[in-house]
Amino acid sequence: QEILKQLQNLQLLASPTVPLRHITAKKFMAAVRICRSKFDQLVSENKIRIIRKRRKIYVPASEVDRYFSDPSIK
16 A cells, blocks of 8 residues: 555656556665565566666556465465
8 A cells, every 4th residue: 555655656756648558677676675686586587577768778657566366366
């Protein structure tokens, strides 16, 4: 519930005309409380989706919910 509230707060901070569909990898790791090595492991096992734009890594905001609801992600 707390994570959902944080995501809603992030959406409020974003421009009201542009919906927040992607968050940075750093924000994703903070939201689900994992370290970088666990994040890299999940990415290499194709458990979470990412988008690379130049040197930045973005994660679809829906992946936060999926992280907690999908039993295959451990």
